[in-house]
Amino acid sequence: MSTFISLLIGGLVLGCTYGMLSLGLSLIYQASGFMNFTQANLLMFGAFVCYQFFGVWGLPFVISLILSVAIMFGVGCLIERLVIRRLVEKHAKNVYVVLSTIAISIIIENLAMLIWNSRQHYFPSIFSGSSSVKIGSVSVGKESLLCIVVALVAMVALHFFLNKTKFGTAMRAAAMNKTAASCMGINVNRTISMTYGIAAALACLGGILIAPKMTAYYQVGNQISMKSFAGAVIGGYGNIYGAIVGALFVGLLETFVGAYISSAYKELIVYGVMIVFMIVKPSGLFNAKVYE
Amino acid sequence: MGEKLLEVKDLTINFSGLKAVDTLNFSIDKGEIFGLIGPNGAGKTTTFNMISGALKPTSGEVWLNGQRIDGNYMYQTNKLGIARTYQNINLFRSMTVLENLLVGQHCRLTCGLAPAILRTPRERKEEAAAVEKAKETLEFCGLHEKIDVYSNSLSYGEQRILEIARALVSDPYLIILDEPAAGMNPTEKNSLADLVQRIRAKGVTVLLVEHDMKFVMGITDRICVLNYGKRIALGTPAEVQANPEVIEAYLGGGD
């Protein structure tokens, strides 16, 4: 039983990390209709930025976290402004937009490798003293709990941001109908740019929270990229609530398959489930509109 | 009246509860020029799409030459002898005029992958014949001088004519024209009307949707009027023009 609970917690931690990515993917898809393959490497890069502040320069954790999230928000906006928007304005084919995000993803991955070399970096523990708390008979890492709590807070905050604030409403309006939204005086370009920024910030947050478990390593992005996509697809691409559910499902599936069947097959099974969803039910669990 | 070519029986389609076309009935005779008109949003293009196979009707039937064709894909309908143009021009933009017409003959050519790879004599012969046929059709439509021009550099009116040529080159029984005169100047409209008459003279039946009443009234034999997805009148242009319900639909402020 205690193994089961610790696996459950491990699965949730993974799921929350994927969730932060899937959320960003869905937000961007909703707002601009594009898939963004940069997301996972933004997570990796964000973790490294925080590692630099916290692990290398020794700033307090909270400050490092805020700084790196802010920086990654800026990076996300910049990517949209410098690349995506240019292509959209040139009426480039959608394929090229997707390709550009892959190119950026490769650039970010290799920049990280050049800056922080190709070794795995140990991310210092966030909490001093005892690193785990007891829940009943099971001891759970404080970092794991923090990861789950922060992810949940971020998701709830995003929900309120989108539904209760003026800017969130503008974002949703722009996602539904660009022309109508701009007629209503909404700066559509800015909302799309903000969406990329928020997605990058979420990815960064996810990266920081998982870093103590996975270490800071330049290939982390590659390892989790497809799984966040799997989460988004299973949940229903473009639906932010579906993204969370799908990502948690993927995290749990991966953990339990790894523990009870074989860790060699866990990824195969996750991808297999994703492909089955694509074929049988491309609209996912939450019936996202796959297109128009 | 001649033989029936196309029959539409109780055609209905629902878009999330809204009946865009509601139990529509009409039939088109061989060699006829048949018009479908109605105010904006009356369901004309939706009807076209169901006949040509772009949309599946919720219920009802479409028959061509005694063969049921509703629910077919567009490429199947095309092979059975219905070719169409589009309201918002759908050309192969970076292909030349000639190449557009070669694609137009796709369903009439037979060579698959293997003959293409091996360039068999049969394939060469078929290709040469296809080019000849394309040239003839271009001559017929008056576009022969533009044969090697890329289709996206044609004028708007020429693009509309090219769409008609591309439809015509597949030797259809029925050609469906979706607002062929849209965006044309009066001279172009006149030559279009002439072209439509000559198409009919070739033995091809014409079904057209058009907003320009003068154009429609001038060339069609019979007209079906739609409003809110329902047929409100059917008859010769003169009959339709005199129909009070039609006048109401057009002048009574559709809302």
Next chain:
Amino acid sequence: MKEQGFFQSKKGKTVIAVVAIALAIIIPLMMDNNIIFTQNKYFYVLLCLIGIYTIVTSGLDILFGYTGQISFGHAGFFCIGAYGSVLLSHTQWGLGKATGYVLTPILSIFIAACIAAAVGALLAIPASKLVFHFLSMLTIAFNQIVYLIANNFSWLTNGSIGITSVPAVTLFGISFATTTSKLKYYYLVLFFVVVFLLVKTHIVNSRVGRGLIAIRENPTAANGCGVNVAKYKIMSFAISAFYVGFAGGLYVHMIGFISPDTFVQNTSVIFITMLLFGGSGNLVGPILGAAVITIIQEGLQFLADYRMLIYGIVLLLIILFQPQGIAGLGNTISGAVSKRKRGAANG
């Protein structure tokens, strides 16, 4: 490109092709005998790689440049072709291990390419229905799955250690072992390059090819013109996979060794970079792209750490500023004169 001039005409193109093939035959021969050029064994390897990647990019071009479908997973087909051929021809693995009977390498390459084509068709069945975003994702997942199978199914592939002493190609009693003569293998590759390019020109200039281009240009209109869009997309995937699978087979029998690392996602990205760099939707672009990127890749060995970064930047710059690739450079420069571009860049 319908501009006038000898080199644009059909005859002119044939002349260029013949001259190019003649040069491709003669220059290595001269090198081998130290006439004008000096012998350099490594150079033959480079030439072989360029040939193999030309087949890959040409195959990818049929899918991307002509049909307008994207694949970020072509390394998966490369992998199927390579592993397939090894498992069919190796005495200690796969078929040889199971039955004691093996196929001669060239036949094994062909069959492995057919398997790749079949897998490509299977993959395309859902893909032909999906929005293109999902297509890119599906192909990435496919690449990952193939890689994971190659890496994890040790009983079949020897896992990450890989398989050594892959048999050499023997044809009509002539051995094309790269350990003895790399020049001979180069001619073998050259032969297949010419065949594959010829087949490609025949396909794209036929009814089938026009159907593919029509799908790229306007799927709705293609459907209305009688093109069975789903079927043609599947066909395009299969043809493309056959090309890449065959190239994979040629690759592995040249190198003589196979391991999963060759077939990671990055390899697919390199393929795309080659194609976009050279220019898609024509015959020359893929050749140029394969040649230049291969030379850069081998020339920059000392910059190995920066290699993927350079690819990433090159890819991004091409997408942003020169979507026609270098084959379209002339077009871009004389853009004011000839406005019409044939490439699939802007729609």
